[in-house]
Structure formats: structure tokens, C-alpha cells
Amino acid sequence: xxxxxxxxxxxxxxxxxxxxxxxxxxxxxxxxxxxxxxxxxxxxxxxxxxxxxxxxxxxxxxxxxxxxxxxxxxxxxxxxxxxxxxxxxxxxxxxxxxxxxxxxxxxxxxxxxxxxxxxxxxxxxxxxxxxxxxxxxxxxxxxxxxxxxxxxxxxxxxxxxxxxxxxxxxxxxxxxxxxxxxxxxxxxxxxxxxxxxxxxxxxxxxxxxxxxxxxxxxxxxxxxxxxxxxxxxxxxxxxxxxxxxxxxxxxxxxxxxxxxxxxxxxxxxxxxxxxxxxxxxxxxxxxxxxxxxxxxxxxxxxxxxxxxxxxxxxxxxxxxxxxxxxxxxxxxxxxxxxxxxxxxxxxxxxxxxxxxxxxxxxxxxxxxxxxxxxxxxxxxx
Ligand SMILES: [Zn+2]
Numbered sequence: 001x002x003x004x005x006x007x008x009x010x011x012x013x014x015x016x017x018x019x020x021x022x023x024x025x026x027x028x029x030x031x032x033x034x035x036x037x038x039x040x041x042x043x044x045x046x047x048x049x050x051x052x053x054x055x056x057x058x059x060x061x062x063x064x065x066x067x068x069x070x071x072x073x074x075x076x077x078x079x080x081x082x083x084x085x086x087x088x089x090x091x092x093x094x095x096x097x098x099x100x101x102x103x104x105x106x107x108x109x110x111x112x113x114x115x116x117x118x119x120x121x122x123x124x125x126x127x128x129x130x131x132x133x134x135x136x137x138x139x140x141x142x143x144x145x146x147x148x149x150x151x152x153x154x155x156x157x158x159x160x161x162x163x164x165x166x167x168x169x170x171x172x173x174x175x176x177x178x179x180x181x182x183x184x185x186x187x188x189x190x191x192x193x194x195x196x197x198x199x200x201x202x203x204x205x206x207x208x209x210x211x212x213x214x215x216x217x218x219x220x221x222x223x224x225x226x227x228x229x230x231x232x233x234x235x236x237x238x239x240x241x242x243x244x245x246x247x248x249x250x251x252x253x254x255x256x257x258x259x260x261x262x263x264x265x266x267x268x269x270x271x272x273x274x275x276x277x278x279x280x281x282x283x284x285x286x287x288x289x290x291x292x293x294x295x296x297x298x299x300x301x302x303x304x305x306x307x308x309x310x311x312x313x314x315x316x317x318x319x320x321x322x323x324x325x326x327x328x329x330x331x332x333x334x335x336x337x338x339x340x341x342x343x344x345x346x347x348x349x350x351x352x353x354x355x356x357x358x359x360x361x362x363x364x365x366x367x368x369x370x371x372x373x374x375x376x377x378x379x380x381x
Contacts, residue, residue: 001044001070001108003059007237008210009038012203016046017058025050026199028171028180030157032187033203036236039183041108042203043153044070047078047181051147066147073101076145079152081136083112083126083159085119092135093128109237112156127159133166140170140178151179158189171197205235208311219244224313228252231311232291243287251291252316258292259323262363270360278352285352289343293336299324300332327367334366 003013019025031039045060048070052060060067069075080100081093093100099118103110112126136152144150157164171180171194182198184190208230214237215226221244228251233240261270280288298310302324312320327335342359346352 001041001048002062002067003042003045003049005108006038006041006045007214008206009042009203012042012201013045013058015201016042017049020050020055021057025179027174027178028182028198029201030182030184030190030195030198031201031203032184034205034236035111035185036109036233036238036240037203037205038109038237039185039203040104040110040153040155042201043181043183044073044104044108047149047151047153047179050149050151050179051075051077073104075147077147077150079136079139079150080155081128081132081152082115082155083128084132085116085126086129086131087120089129090131091129092132094135107238107241109241111238114238127161128154128157128163130163130166133160133163136167137170140175140180143175144177149177149179150175151181153181153183155183157182157184157191157194158186160191160194162191164191164194168193168197206237207235211235211237211240215240215244227311227313232287232294242283245283251288252295252319254288255292255295256319256323258360259363259367262360263367265364265368270364271357274353274356274360277356280352282346282349282352285346286343289339289346293339293343295320296323296327296332296336296339299327300329303329303332331366335363338362338366 003017006013031043033039048067049055049060051066051070053064053066054061060070062071066075070078073080080097082096082100084091084093084096096119103115103118107114116126136154140150140152142150160167170178174180180198182190182194187195211233212223212226212230215221215229216223219226221229229240229243232243258273261273277285277288295312295316298312299320301307301310302321307321310317310320338359342350342355345355
């Protein structure tokens with residue numbers, strides 16, 4: 001993985017390169033950023049840069065023997081650790097290395113959800129077990145074979161549990177030329193003992209323009225489609241790539257049609273909408289509900305006179321303005337709450353038919369009776 005393959009994050013890339021050229025590489029670093037920001041990709045590119053035999057001012061060379069091994073994640077001085085689902089008590093990350101290489105190569109913006117798909121996970125808890133911690137200590141006790149550095153990239157130290165304390169000694173007093181790169185998403189869930197021993201590299205979430213440009217350039221999306229996905233993904237490239245596999249173009253039309261049916265209280269047509277929505281598939285349903293939530297939020301921004309920060313394509317903007325004229329803030333809030341609740345339940349395998357029918361009934365109430373269902377907070381207009 002080279003830096004140039006990573007979306008945005010120019011300041012972070014520069015900081016990492018400077019640490020190498022200025023010879024102040026810290027032996028334990030924590031890449032901390034939300035899902036889809038590219039923390040894992042950055043750590044791999046950084047490791048490749050450190051080991052490259054012909055470093056360029058702004059990237060690894062990509063062609064030397066070290067880079068070629070890194071490209072396949074098969075360098076003898078590169079090690080990975082990550083959460084997995086142990087079938088036997090002595091399973092370690094190495095048991096799943098083939099799946100790991102396939103998963104990262106297919107998508108460097110890997111999420112734990114996607115990673116589960118590569119493992120035979122059932123409903124087991126992912127973690128990094130004590131056998132794996134011992135394996136890490138063992139791996140790091142050898143000198144580097146080929147490169148200046150032996151590097152261990154530990155993805156999601158949040159899943160270390162208390163076992164992580166076994167690693168403190170190798171983090172604190174590492175062998176010479178040994179680097180420990182941790183890649184995390186939630187600072188609160190990392191053992192404090194580990195946190196306090198690492199240098200923090202913050203990886204901010206991506207901005208709208210970076211994601212939009214990436215989708216247009218590398219994924220051949222039209223400007224409208226790229227804008228819509230970038231907008232829905234909230235700076236999360238993992239989400240954006242996931243949405244590419246579904247049809248997002250129709251969300252707007254479908255959502256507006258749904259609101260119109262609810263507004264007109266058209267029972268039979270609502271039933272037919274519910275039938276169709278139930279067949280959309282879970283990921284698609286979640287994206288659709290997320291689209292609805294974002295769209296109503298934009299309507300609120302228009303109502304508040306903040307139209308210039310609304311990021312909707314022209315045609316959707318027109319509809320949003322009309323919508324902003326007929327709903328008040330309390331109604332908008334009530335609809336958002338219903339959509340978010342539905343999203344929550346879809347994730348937990350609710351029956352989509354019952355769910356979409358129920359949400360429709362709640363929205364009918366909100367739009368027609370201008371009352372807010374119980375449990376929602378009424379925000380005065
Ligand atoms: Zn190289």
C-alpha cells in the first residue's frame with residue numbers, strides 16, 4: 001500500500017513521512033480515527049514506507065523488493081494482529097492470515113463487520129485472546145530478517161480485553177528496531193495502560209469533497225450519484241464503498257413518494273410501498289432510512305435559513321424547499337426519531353414488513369394530526 005492510494009489525509013501522510021526523514025520514529029504509535037477514515041491503510045502505507053529500499057520524498061517506491069512483498073502483505077518483517085473468532089483455544093491471528101490478506105487487499109477501508117464476513121463467525125464475540133498476545137511477544141522477540149524494522153500492526157486494540165496487559169512490556173521496552181503500530185476507532189475502549197504508552201496519531205474522518213472525488217475518479221460514478229453517496233456516508237469511506245453496491249439513486253424519489261402517500265393517508269398505496277420496501281434487503285433498507293433522516297435534517301436547515309450549507313443536488317433541493325414549507329420543526333424531529341428507531345430495529349433483524357407499516361402509521365399521525373407520537377420530545381416550533 002502506497003500513500004498515493006489513500007484518500008485525502010494529506011496532513012497525516014506528511015506528518016508520518018516527516019517522522020521518518022527527521023529520524024524520530026516512535027516505537028509505539030496509535031493511529032486513532034473513526035471507521036472509514038483510513039487508519040489501517042495509513043499504518044500499512046507507513047510501514048511500507050519505513051521498509052522501502054528506495055524512499056521517495058512523498059511515498060515508498062512501490063517497486064523495490066521490500067515494496068513488492070509489502071504489496072502482497074507478505075514481508076517477513078511485517079506482522080498483523082486483529083480480532084478473530086477462536087474455534088480452538090490456541091487459534092491465533094496467524095490462523096486467519098489468508099483471510100486477512102484477502103480482506104485487506106479487497107478493501108483497505110475494512111470494518112469489523114466486513115471482516116466478520118471473511119470469518120466463519122456465527123454470533124461469536126470477536127477478540128484478541130491471550131494465545132495471540134503470547135504470539136505477538138514471540139514474534140517481536142526476533143531481530144528483523146530483511147528490513148531495518150520489524151513491524152507489528154495491531155488492528156482494533158479495543159478487542160484486547162485485559163489480556164492486553166501482557167503486552168505492556170514489549171510496548172514499553174521493545175527490542176531494537178521493533179515498531180508497534182496500533183489502529184483504533186474508540187479511544188474510550190482501549191486499555192489506559194496501553195494508551196499512555198503510545199504516541200497518538202489522529203486520523204480525522206474524510207471530508208465530503210474527498211469522498212465525492214474518489215467515487216467519481218476511481219469508481220466511475222456520475223457527479224450526482226457521487227454527491228449523494230458522499231453526503232450519506234458522513235466521511236466514512238467504508239460506508240461509501242458499501243453504498244456503491246446498492247442502488248442509491250432512487251432513494252430520493254422513493255422517500256418523497258412515501259411521505260406523499262403518508263401525507264395523503266393513502267392506505268392501499270402505502271401497503272404496496274411497504275411490500276416493496278420489505279423486499280429491498282437489509283443494507284438497502286438501512287441506507288434508505290439514513291437517506292430519509294439526512295433529507296429531513298436538510299429541510300430543517302432550510303427552515304432555519306441555513307440553505308447555503310445544504311449539500312443536496314439541485315432537483316432534491318427543490319423538493320426539500322417545498323417540504324420545508326409544509327413541516328415544522330417538531331414534525332421533522334418526530335419523523336427523524338421514527339426513522340432512526342426503524343434503522344436501529346432493522347439492524348437487529350426486525351420484520352421489515354411490520355416495521356415499515358408501523359413507521360408509515362407514525363408518519364401519517366405526525367403529518368396529518370400534527371401530533372408527536374408518545375416518547376418523542378416535542379420541540380416547539
Ligand atoms: Zn520501495
